[in-house]
Amino acid sequence: MTTSPAKVLPQLDLPQLGQWRDRADLLRLQEDRLPDAMAWAARSPYYREPFGDPTRVKTVGDLDALPVITKRDLRKAYPFALLAVERERLATYHESSGTSGRPTSSFFTPGDWLDVVDRFTRSAIAIAPEDTMLVRTPYAMLPTGHQAHQGALYKGATVVPADNRSLVVTHSRVVQLLHDLDITLAWCMPTECLLWAAAARAAGLRPDRDFPALRGLMAVGEPLSPARRDLIQRVWGGVPVVQDYGSTETGSLAGECSQGRLHLWADRFIPQVYDPQTGRSSLTGTGELTVTTLYREAMPLLRYNIEDQVRISDEDCACGWRLPVLEVLGRDATSCVVGGTHVTQSRLEELVFGRLKDYGVMFWRARAREDHLEIEFEVADRDREAAAELTAAVREELGVANRTTGVAPGSLVPLEALTRTHDFVKPRNLFAADEDWGRAVSYW
Numbered sequence: 001m002t003t004s005p006a007k008v009l010p011q012l013d014l015p016q017l018g019q020w021r022d023r024a025d026l027l028r029l030q031e032d033r034l035p036d037a038m039a040w041a042a043r044s045p046y047y048r049e050p051f052g053d054p055t056r057v058k059t060v061g062d063l064d065a066l067p068v069i070t071k072r073d074l075r076k077a078y079p080f081a082l083l084a085v086e087r088e089r090l091a092t093y094h095e096s097s098g099t100s101g102r103p104t105s106s107f108f109t110p111g112d113w114l115d116v117v118d119r120f121t122r123s124a125i126a127i128a129p130e131d132t133m134l135v136r137t138p139y140a141m142l143p144t145g146h147q148a149h150q151g152a153l154y155k156g157a158t159v160v161p162a163d164n165r166s167l168v169v170t171h172s173r174v175v176q177l178l179h180d181l182d183i184t185l186a187w188c189m190p191t192e193c194l195l196w197a198a199a200a201r202a203a204g205l206r207p208d209r210d211f212p213a214l215r216g217l218m219a220v221g222e223p224l225s226p227a228r229r230d231l232i233q234r235v236w237g238g239v240p241v242v243q244d245y246g247s248t249e250t251g252s253l254a255g256e257c258s259q260g261r262l263h264l265w266a267d268r269f270i271p272q273v274y275d276p277q278t279g280r281s282s283l284t285g286t287g288e289l290t291v292t293t294l295y296r297e298a299m300p301l302l303r304y305n306i307e308d309q310v311r312i313s314d315e316d317c318a319c320g321w322r323l324p325v326l327e328v329l330g331r332d333a334t335s336c337v338v339g340g341t342h343v344t345q346s347r348l349e350e351l352v353f354g355r356l357k358d359y360g361v362m363f364w365r366a367r368a369r370e371d372h373l374e375i376e377f378e379v380a381d382r383d384r385e386a387a388a389e390l391t392a393a394v395r396e397e398l399g400v401a402n403r404t405t406g407v408a409p410g411s412l413v414p415l416e417a418l419t420r421t422h423d424f425v426k427p428r429n430l431f432a433a434d435e436d437w438g439r440a441v442s443y444w
Contacts, residue, residue, distance in 0.1 A: 208237030
């Protein structure tokens with residue numbers, strides 16, 4: 001009987017920052033890799049019909065002849081129509097949340113994972129062996145927590161797996177971990193940073209003073225406006241906030257450099273700007289981001305449309321990475337139409353946190369009515385007049401009528417949510433007379 005080798009991260013020859021001098025050099029690197037990438041894609045059953053023979057693609061320009069695929073196509077391919085390797089070579093299998101219907105699947109070989117974690121660890125904040133990193137994004141079926149977990153281990157750091165879908169690790173427990181373990185880095189959603197700050201204050205701690213080991217907040221999973229970034233950094237006493245941009249299907253697609261810009265990892269995949277109206281693509285400009293993977297063996301993606309509105313440019317950057325600069329302009333999922341005007345969450349967030357900067361506002365919500373926006377934000381009783389200031393700003397800057405109200409602290413984020421600890425129960429069948437046996441068999 002033979003045994004398979006352990007499925008650990010292999011040693012592969014992946015491009016590294018600094019290996020190309022300019023855009024032309026980067027293009028040559030991409031096109032040198034295209035034959036292998038297309039050969040991998042040709043092994044996937046999904047690409048045989050709509051794409052013909054992917055190996056006919058020899059240059060980046062040839063990609064434009066291929067159809068664009070979207071998340072809808074990935075749902076049709078569920079679970080293994082995109083599989084391009086033998087099942088026994090897979091290291092992990094993942095699925096999206098499936099909240100909008102059939103989930104999408106995503107799977108990786110050990111080599112695929114090396115590519116994911118290597119580009120993930122490119123950041124303005126370097127991960128080092130002396131770091132203790134809190135991972136506060138989903139584990140389970142989604143790859144985001146696993147990406148950060150493996151990336152931190154890859155760089156020799158200690159990992160604290162605090163999964164934000166776990167009922168056991170509440171906001172108050174995160175604060176305890178940050179404080180007691182001297183956490184240095186946290187991988188999380190931007191909203192979590194504000195919730196932890198409120199939970200710290202509820203516990204009698206000051207986020208700007210009582211967490212001296214914390215040196216970086218790595219934000220992912222939500223749009224991050226400059227105003228919200230500024231707020232988080234002020235609340236946490238100047239701790240820098242850096243962004244990572246990616247998707248469930250691809251892992252990290254772009255990271256933030258020392259100059260505060262997002263750069264696409266164009267040495268690992270080919271990013272293009274797609275215009276759905278004309279069907280044309282370009283390497284720079286404004287439109288929907290599509291990607292073609294260069295080092296994804298188990299599940300190659302050809303012309304996969306992330307469906308985010310972006311702007312890509314070849315601007316020079318003092319960081320020296322020599323990679324395309326990315327600006328994420330908005331996502332349809334975080335936008336609404338109000339009175340005929342398109343309103344994005346990012347633009348509204350910029351106004352809320354920018355105009356209410358002096359009032360200590362951290363939590364807000366908005367709802368699109370047919371002819372106006374309904375906005376609420378938590379603020380101290382003495383500062384309720386701030387609502388009039390925001391009302392005028394939204395009307396003037398966004399051109400929409402709105403009904404804006406300041407509500408008491410605890411109205412949007414109850415104190416209980418910031419202070420509770422969860423009573424985790426293991427499976428039991430035998431209970432004492434004074435115990436609640438309603439928790440028998442099923443546990444939570």
